[in-house]
Amino acid sequence: MRARLRWVHLILGGALLMPYWLVGTVVVGPLLGSGNMFSNSLAVQFGAYGVALPIAAATALFPLARPVSVAVAKALCGVPAELFAEGPARSRAARLRTSGWFTLHVGIGALISGATLALPPFAVSLIVVPFFPSLRDWLEMPHYPAWQLALFPFAGIAMLIALAACAAAAGALLARQAQVLLGHTPADRLAAAERRATELAERNRLARELHDSVGHALSAVTLQAGAARRVLDSDPDFVREALAAIEETTRRTVGELDSVLGLLRQDDDHTTQLGGPALDTLDGMLARSGVPVSLIADGDLAAVPAPVSREAYRIVQEGLSNALRHAGAPPVSLWIALRGEELEITMENPLPGRAPAVRPGGGRGVRGIAERATLLGGHAQAGPEGALWRLSARLPLAGRR
Structure with missing residues (x-):
């Protein structure tokens, strides 16, 4: 249950990064010669990702960012409530910690969210494609020997397990860092x-x-x-x-x-x-x-x-x-x-x-x-x-x- 909640927390982080990512595509697209902000180019997408993170970090410097982040982390990270600081971040150190937490949350959350959207359909396709020749024709897959097709389901299952393991590891990382970055600063204490x-x-x-x-x-x-x-x-x-x-x-x-x-x-x-x-x-x-x-x-x-x-x-x-x-x-x-x-x-x-x-x-x-x-x-x-x-x-x- 805790792992699922943390996974939801990561997906929420990816959703929170989306407005910043859209701003990043507007900046990066023309620089890379792409007129389409929804370009499939990995260079554009990861370039926009790199631009989005500093913008997200800057917006999290506002004092009210901490109580919002604390409220979400309390509900989804499985960290005891007494380890979190209460109220807006007043000191410089508290604002920087909150900004670091928010950037970590949306940055890792965007990667896990993207993997969650992309990997399961692909993994399911690998699992079922050896059993449906018509599906292979529809996907215009090249001819593979039977022994190679027999490995496809194992590869799909391995991808799903790897995705779950990565999500669990990322959620555990966020939970550990929540105690540090959203916890009490010396000024709070x-x-x-x-x-x-x-x-x-x-x-x-x-x-x-x-x-x-x-x-x-x-x-x-x-x-x-x-x-x-x-x-x-x-x-x-x-x-x-x-x-x-x-x-x-x-x-x-x-x-x-x-x-x-x-x-x-x-x-x-x-x-x-x-x-x-x-x-x-x-x-x-x-x-x-x-x-x-x-x-x-x-x-x-x-x-x-x-x-x-x-x-x-x-x-x-x-x-x-x-x-x-x-x-x-x-x-x-x-x-x-x-x-x-x-x-x-x-x-x-x-x-x-x-x-x-x-x-x-x-x-x-x-x-x-x-x-x-x-x-x-x-x-x-x-x-x-x-x-x-x-x-x-x-x-x-x-x-x-």
Whole structure:
């Protein structure tokens, strides 16, 4: 089945060369003294063939030639689809490869097509002519001895086998070259790698948003619910405040979650800017974080560019989540300051008396903070310093995004 499809592919190549061949006969015919473009002269026919191939190669330099060639080769060459490059040929190397493939396709296809048209009738005639004397007379064949006529059928069968073998070999050659000439060029691979890197970076960015937003909310809600449960009978006013904080936290988090999920559905746009809370909403988050926080702000935080402000908010949020998760709601000291062209964030909280519980996989909060800072061209680090856990980040105001 595959060999038959490749044979069809070769015949299609011969058909595609026909317009170029007709142009070639117009050029070559007068040069060889033939006034008939359909001359039976082999010199005219092969001369036109030689002129047609460069013209075909030139027309295949157009970018859209590659997707057409790829579509045909996928269907008829039996080559896995993932080995072909997608889209128009943009680079010079890709256009030259496509031109080489098209020229090879139509050039070999024309030869196989011509042989397919001419050889079978001749071979069949050789097979049957020994059995029909009248056919020999009609063909005006010379007299051959009987032993020579007995060889004619074998010669005809050999021609048909040779034609099939040549077609199979030519089809296999085209299939091998399709992977090279219609496959991915270095520029294609680089572009694909850049697209994958962009998509992966966007996925990681959305994952950080979900982790920081939902993780902080769950930590705060867990702490507030636990505290309310312990004083449920003795301090109803505190329970009401805790439930109000839980309600506000979950409402805000649902809104943030809906925003991120909406971006995930936008499959055709991987560069959409994330919205979300920024430093101007920091007071509300600190008041309901479940951690006592002393904030010292130095500078006009409202002047911080929006991308940097959003990332700074998430860094603070993740720092508070870590304090809740690992230290059990200790007092936290937070400094946010504008220093020239940078925003500095420093957060400290006492280390717990016991070793913090370690989640399977080690958690992703500190790593996410470092990634956020790096993507903006800054840096962040976190770790124990004496009896304190210290988080520090420096974010350029002219962030990369």
